[in-house]
Amino acid sequence: MHSGQLARLAGVTVRALRHYHQVGVLAEPDRRSNGYREYDVHDLIRVLRIKRLASLGIPLHRMPDLLDDTKNDAGELLDELDAELATRIEHLARQRDIIARIRDSDAAPDLPPELAPFLAGFAAGLSPELAKFDRDQAVLLAHLAGEDQLPHITRFYKRLSNPDLASAVADISERFGRLGPDSTEQDIAELIDSVAINFTSVIEELAASDPPLDISATADIFAEYATDLLNEQQRRTLEKLERRLNESRAT
Known part of the structure; x- marks a missing residue:
């Protein structure tokens, strides 16, 4: 039989037969005068055995010893x-x-699974821009923190999603989203005060985690992303908030 007939009987492709020849699990037979390879029933049996071994997950390079083994070892x-x-x-x-x-x-599948349930709740009521900012920041944070520190971040997100903080999170997120050219210094100061009042203890808990969470080496990455997505007033708010939190930890 020629290669097409063998492939059809064995339930494989002619390309598969050529591959078997290349890796050495099936000997290449002599060619007839017309140039076609001449296979026999023994070749068919060997191809069927190859298929059976492959169905068990045995790689082709491990097959020769099994195919030629008479001891079933x-x-x-x-x-x-x-x-x-x-x-x-x-x-x-x-x-x-x-x-x-x-x-x-009901979270997006591209989010870190540990944080996805909480982000789905945070996104409610946010503008598309801020929802994207929260989502992308979580992706960055989870990756840069690494597996060892991800549990600390997960606890932080879980804490923010608790009912006692949920309304404050929604209010501050909404006010942050409204910041723009018409925002005053008082608007920014009041927003920072609200964050400090509601979230200082939560941030301190995260800072006191063991081992301590340290992503300072990646601060430039977050700053670059914030520069691309946030407006000037929002960026200034984050900078002032960071300074205030640093001063609070230092005292």
């Missing part, structure tokens, strides 16, 4: 495959859990 390889599958199943289970949490919170 595959215990070690099967143990390795079983361990790999167990790891993959565990990973898939974690992925399904994350997907379920994101769906339950």
